[in-house]
Amino acid sequence: MVRPCPASRLSFSFFSILTLTLTAGCGGGGGASSGGDDPPPSISAPTIDSIDLKNGPVHGGFPVKILGNDFSSGMQLTIGGLALECMHVLDSSTVVGVTPPGLEGLADVKATNSKGSDTLEDGFEFHEGPWQLCGMQGGKVNAIAVDPSDPLVMYMGTDAGLLKSTSGGKQWSPLLEDVDSGTARVRIISILIDPVDTSTIYAGRYGQLLKSVDAGATWIETSGGIKAGECTAFDPSDSRVLYAGGFGLYKSLDAGETWTQIDSGFDSNAVRVVVVDPFETDTVFAGTNDGVYRSTDAGDTWVRVDPALGYNSGLALDPLVPGHLLAAMSGNLYESSDWGGTWSLVEDGLPSGSDLVAFDPSTPGSVYVARSGSMYKRVAGSDSWFPINSGLLPSSIQAIGFDSAESETLLVGTFEALQASTDGGLTWTRLDEFRSVPFVTDVCVDPSTPDTVYACSSGSAQKSADGGKSWVTIADAQLLSSSVFNFNAIAVDPINGDLFLGTSHGIHKSNDGGESWTDKGLSFVTRIVINPLDTTIIYAGTQISGLHKSTDSGDTWVRVDSGFTGERIMDVTLDPVTPQTIYASCTGAESRIYRSLDEGATWTQASGDFGVWVLDIEIAPLQPQTLYAATYFGGLFKSSDMGGSWTRIDAGFPTTAVFGVAVDPQDPSVLYASSHYALMSSNDAGASWTKAIDAIWTAYLPGSSHYLGITFDSLDSDTFYLGTTAGLIKTTTAGL
Structure with a gap:
C-alpha cells in the first residue's frame, strides 16, 4: 500500500488480530511418498508422457505435475539430474512435487x-525470474556445521543464505555479502570446515563452491567452473x-585451487552424498x-555397491566402527558391516519415506x-528404531549435525528452524528463534535514502541499508525490555x-536509527501514519482503543475517533x-470507512457496512478523489468520489x-x-486484472505464502517490495 509518508509503506494490522495457521514445507525430506501406502507387489518400468508446467525459476520451488504410466512408491524422479522435491505419487499415472534448483536452460525429466x-x-526449462529474496524470510535449514575447536561457533546454510553464530546459536549474522550481488540470499546446501585450520570454510551452492580463509569474513569462488557444491x-x-559432488564428482589435491572429475563409470552424474572412510582414507563412497x-583408490576407479x-x-x-555404513535407497534403509559388500534391510519401527542418516560420533551404536x-x-544392541520428537517442530528435516565428537549435542535443521538436543x-x-518470521507485517522505505528499508515481523523490527540485501535487528522484545509479542507497524519521519x-x-520511538528506543505510550498499535507536511x-x-493523534512527535496522544462504531482500527491513510x-x-459492530477533512476533529461515513x-x-496519488479498499473475503472495491x-x-x-492494494505513484x-497466493x-x-506473480515464485519459502501488501520505492516505481507470510521479496522490474 502506498502512503504519503513514509513515501511508500506496507502495513497490515490484520495480522496482529488474526493468526494464520501455516503448513511447513513438505514432509519426507523431498523423497517419494504415496501417503504411506505399501509399494505394489509388482511394477513395470515407468514412462513419462508430459509435465503440466514446462518452465520455472532457477531457484526451484516450482510446483509441477508429471503424467505418465507405472509410477509407484519408491520411484525416483529427477529434473536436470536433481531429485524432485516434496514428491508424492498420487496414483500410477500422476506424480506431483516441486522442482529442485537448476542451471538456466533446458533440463531432462527422468523417472x-x-x-x-x-x-x-x-x-x-529453468530461467531467471523477476523476483528476488530480500531477507526477513525464514527459509529451510539445509546444512549445519560446528567449529571443532570452538562449539560456540556454528554455521547454518539456509535457503536465505549462510549464517554464522559465535554464541552457540543464540544470535546469528549473515555471511557471503562480498561475493557477488545477491549471493548472501541464495540457497546454501553444504558447509565444510577444515579440521586443521578451522578458519577455512567451504560453502556449497548448486553448481558452485565458495571458500573463506578468514572464518567467513571474505569469500572467493573455488570451484573453478566445475558444477559441484551440493x-x-x-x-x-x-x-x-x-x-565435491553435484553435477558430477570432483577431487582437488590443493584445497580447491584445481579440480579433476572422477566419476567415470557412474550411471548418473547427479551426486548427492560423498563420504570418506576415516579408517581407510583411500576408500570413498558416493x-x-x-x-x-x-x-578403494581415492576415486580413480569405482564399483557399484548399492x-x-x-x-x-x-x-x-x-x-x-570400520566398515559400518547406512544407505537410504528409494524409500528404504539398508545397513552394511563390510563396506557395502552385503546389506540388510533395517526398517523396524520406521514409517515409509526417504531418509537422512547420521551416526553419533561419541556414542558407539547410536x-x-x-x-x-x-x-x-x-541404540547399541537394538534392531528397532524409536521416535525422538518431544519438542521437535513438525517439519521436513533437511540436515543433521553434531557440535563435536565429544559432545552429546545433536542438531537438526528443518524447513522452519534449527533445533538442538x-x-x-x-x-x-530452538537455536534460531530470530529466524522465526511467519510473516512480514510492515515495510517502509526511507524517502530520503530509498536503499534504507525498515521491516517488522511478528517478532522483531529490522533495518536494511542496501535495498534489502542484508538486515540487522533494531528491535525485539529483549532490546525493548518489554512484554512485546507482536511488531505490527513501522514508520520513518521523512524530515529528520x-x-x-x-x-x-x-509506540516506541528512536531518533538514532534504531540504536535506542523510548516508550511513547498506547497499546496494541497496528497503524502509524505521519503527516508529510x-x-x-x-x-x-490500535486494536483495542481506537484512533489516536499526536501533535508533538509522539510525546502525547489524544483520541480522535468520535462517531466510530468500533475500536479496532484496521487502516489509516x-x-x-x-x-x-x-x-x-474501523471494525466493531460494523465494518466501515470514515473520512475526516479536518485532521480528525470530525468524521463522516465514507462507506456503508462492508x-x-x-x-x-x-x-x-495523482487522483486523490479515487480510493481503493481491500477487504478480507469481501473482495476489492473502488470509489471515484472520495467514498461516496x-x-x-x-x-x-x-x-x-x-x-x-497499491497504486503506481507515477501512473x-x-x-x-x-x-x-497471488x-x-x-x-x-x-x-481488468492479470496475475503478476503467484505462489510458484515463493513456494520454496516456508509455510503457505500469502501476499500481504506492496511498498514502492518513492523514486522508482518499478522497484517495490512485497511482504508475504514467508518473508520479503523484491522486484526492480515491476514484476515483469
Whole structure:
C-alpha cells in the first residue's frame, strides 16, 4: 500500500488480530511418498508422457505435475539430474512435487525404478525470474556445521543464505555479502570446515563452491567452473584433499585451487552424498540419483555397491566402527558391516519415506534417522528404531549435525528452524528463534535514502541499508525490555529520520536509527501514519482503543475517533495532496470507512457496512478523489468520489481475501492487489486484472505464502517490495 509518508509503506494490522495457521514445507525430506501406502507387489518400468508446467525459476520451488504410466512408491524422479522435491505419487499415472534448483536452460525429466527408466528430454526449462529474496524470510535449514575447536561457533546454510553464530546459536549474522550481488540470499546446501585450520570454510551452492580463509569474513569462488557444491568431504588424513559432488564428482589435491572429475563409470552424474572412510582414507563412497558407488583408490576407479537400484537420499559411515555404513535407497534403509559388500534391510519401527542418516560420533551404536518429518534413533544392541520428537517442530528435516565428537549435542535443521538436543534427542530446543518470521507485517522505505528499508515481523523490527540485501535487528522484545509479542507497524519521519514502531506494547520511538528506543505510550498499535507536511502530527491506530493523534512527535496522544462504531482500527491513510483529509477503516459492530477533512476533529461515513474487515485503504496519488479498499473475503472495491459510492472490481481474482492494494505513484492506471497466493496487476485502473506473480515464485519459502501488501520505492516505481507470510521479496522490474 502506498502512503504519503513514509513515501511508500506496507502495513497490515490484520495480522496482529488474526493468526494464520501455516503448513511447513513438505514432509519426507523431498523423497517419494504415496501417503504411506505399501509399494505394489509388482511394477513395470515407468514412462513419462508430459509435465503440466514446462518452465520455472532457477531457484526451484516450482510446483509441477508429471503424467505418465507405472509410477509407484519408491520411484525416483529427477529434473536436470536433481531429485524432485516434496514428491508424492498420487496414483500410477500422476506424480506431483516441486522442482529442485537448476542451471538456466533446458533440463531432462527422468523417472526411474528397479525395472528401468524413461526420460522426457528437454522437458523443463529453468530461467531467471523477476523476483528476488530480500531477507526477513525464514527459509529451510539445509546444512549445519560446528567449529571443532570452538562449539560456540556454528554455521547454518539456509535457503536465505549462510549464517554464522559465535554464541552457540543464540544470535546469528549473515555471511557471503562480498561475493557477488545477491549471493548472501541464495540457497546454501553444504558447509565444510577444515579440521586443521578451522578458519577455512567451504560453502556449497548448486553448481558452485565458495571458500573463506578468514572464518567467513571474505569469500572467493573455488570451484573453478566445475558444477559441484551440493556435497563436500575432506580426506581425514589431509585436509588439502577435497571432494565435491553435484553435477558430477570432483577431487582437488590443493584445497580447491584445481579440480579433476572422477566419476567415470557412474550411471548418473547427479551426486548427492560423498563420504570418506576415516579408517581407510583411500576408500570413498558416493551416493547418486541411481545408486551407491565405492572407490578403494581415492576415486580413480569405482564399483557399484548399492543394495537396491534407485535414488540415494542418505549415506553415512560409522566414525567409530570400520566398515559400518547406512544407505537410504528409494524409500528404504539398508545397513552394511563390510563396506557395502552385503546389506540388510533395517526398517523396524520406521514409517515409509526417504531418509537422512547420521551416526553419533561419541556414542558407539547410536544412529539417527530423519524420516517423514520426524527423528528416530537406534541404540547399541537394538534392531528397532524409536521416535525422538518431544519438542521437535513438525517439519521436513533437511540436515543433521553434531557440535563435536565429544559432545552429546545433536542438531537438526528443518524447513522452519534449527533445533538442538543435549540429551540424545529426548528433548529439543530452538537455536534460531530470530529466524522465526511467519510473516512480514510492515515495510517502509526511507524517502530520503530509498536503499534504507525498515521491516517488522511478528517478532522483531529490522533495518536494511542496501535495498534489502542484508538486515540487522533494531528491535525485539529483549532490546525493548518489554512484554512485546507482536511488531505490527513501522514508520520513518521523512524530515529528520525518526523511527516509530507500533507493537502490542505500544509506540516506541528512536531518533538514532534504531540504536535506542523510548516508550511513547498506547497499546496494541497496528497503524502509524505521519503527516508529510508537518511531521510532528502522527496518527496511530490500535486494536483495542481506537484512533489516536499526536501533535508533538509522539510525546502525547489524544483520541480522535468520535462517531466510530468500533475500536479496532484496521487502516489509516492520508490524502497525499491535502493530508488534512484522513481515511480510517474501523471494525466493531460494523465494518466501515470514515473520512475526516479536518485532521480528525470530525468524521463522516465514507462507506456503508462492508460486513467484512477493510484491511487496506489506498488513495491514488495523482487522483486523490479515487480510493481503493481491500477487504478480507469481501473482495476489492473502488470509489471515484472520495467514498461516496463503491464498486467491486476483483473479477478474476483467485480469492476474495484481498490483503493489500497499491497504486503506481507515477501512473494511477497501474494497480497491484495482493491476496492468498497471488499478486494481481491492472493497467486500466482496475477494469481488468492479470496475475503478476503467484505462489510458484515463493513456494520454496516456508509455510503457505500469502501476499500481504506492496511498498514502492518513492523514486522508482518499478522497484517495490512485497511482504508475504514467508518473508520479503523484491522486484526492480515491476514484476515483469
